[in-house]
Amino acid sequence: MTSDARGVDGDACIDLGTEEDAFTRGGNRLCFIDPRDRDRCIKVLRPDRLPALKRAEKGFPKNLKPLDRFDDNVQEFRVYERIRRAIGPRAHDFIPRLHGWVQTNFGEGLCSDLIRDADGRISITLKQYLWLHGMDEAIEQVLTAFSTGWAGSGMPSRNLLLHNMVVQTGAEGPARILVIDGLGWPDLLPLAYYWPALARRKASRKTRALRSSIESFLPKRGDRSDYGYHGWLEERQRGA
Ligand SMILES: Nc1ncnc2c1ncn2[C@@H]1O[C@H](COP(=O)(O)OP(=O)(O)OP(=O)(O)O)[C@@H](O)[C@H]1O
Ligand SMILES: [Mg+2]
Structure with missing residues (x-):
């Protein structure tokens, strides 16, 4: 599967609530516990860090790059494909498993294993x-x-x-x-x-x-x- 043929799970839109419902955030993405499965997370792009906004901050020639180069989820999805081909399953000794695209109220989200400690707390x-x-x-x-x-x-x-x-x-x-x-x-x-x-x-x-x-x-x-x-x-x- 390529990022251009995204395997978005049916049409069902997952309601992740508001930004405050994210368990945490990075510089680019909001991270939610998947409401369907507490051992998975869904990452969506921060509304204040959308690809068009990030590209607009860049000067020439970086502002000529295609929009999806500024989309951390698309980039991560592509990298996972490359890792699958180059390294194979043993890569998951070091990185979470990726479960693919889902539709959410924040747009497309990328679903992956949420890493938790033995006592159930998020690592x-x-x-x-x-x-x-x-x-x-x-x-x-x-x-x-x-x-x-x-x-x-x-x-x-x-x-x-x-x-x-x-x-x-x-x-x-x-x-x-x-x-x-x-x-x-x-x-x-x-x-x-x-x-x-x-x-x-x-x-x-x-x-x-x-x-x-x-x-x-x-x-x-x-x-x-x-x-x-x-x-x-x-x-x-x-x-x-
Ligand atoms: N699969 C996971 N399991 C447990 N915690 C996670 C997972 N993914 C992300 N986190 C937590 O969420 C935080 C932010 O996630 P992530 O680094 O993916 O966001 P980002 O916006 O892409 O980050 P950056 O600021 O590096 O661009 C991490 O620092 C970590 O605490
Ligand atoms: Mg990060």
Whole structure:
């Protein structure tokens, strides 16, 4: 299936309520718990960040790009197709499963697995975990396993950002890290999709850059104003 032949689920429009009903939001999308299935989320474009508005902010020549290049859902859907062909099912050790397009009161939404901890609460981002606990032994182990697997599979991504990764916690503590945004090679000619050795090299570089970003982030712990806007879930947002 291509993004031009979207598998929108029948005609039924899912009512997601208002913006305030989203469990959280990123810089581009609102994230809702799927009212049909609490283990799935539906992401829609923020009404104040629609593709036409984002394109209008750009100067020449970026403002000549087609509108869907500014649509994070379309871009993500396409990347998932490429990941399916290049990596296959083992990619889902590191990224949620995608369930496709749905029609909502915010327009088309993209439905995927919602990552929850063993106790049912929505998992927090790696950024929030590190802020709360620092680099403890448990996360060190999980991060090492993630990095080895990510690099070994040649998973495609932009820079791995702490607010685009979540830590899924099991009964015994942190169990795995998943990347929920920022996927896909950003290169003009993304040869790495077709050349696994190159993909592994590039993915390995991303995991090393992630380590450096963690090192720069950790000293900021303590002063909440240094946390930034992204990637924090209050307890009430974690909807057990
Ligand atoms: N599948 C998921 N499972 C659990 N939490 C998620 C999931 N997807 C998103 N989140 C939460 O929602 C937040 C925002 O999601 P996401 O990064 O997809 O939005 P965005 O607007 O595309 O982000 P950006 O600002 O990076 O463009 C994440 O930081 C994370 O806390
Ligand atoms: Mg994000």
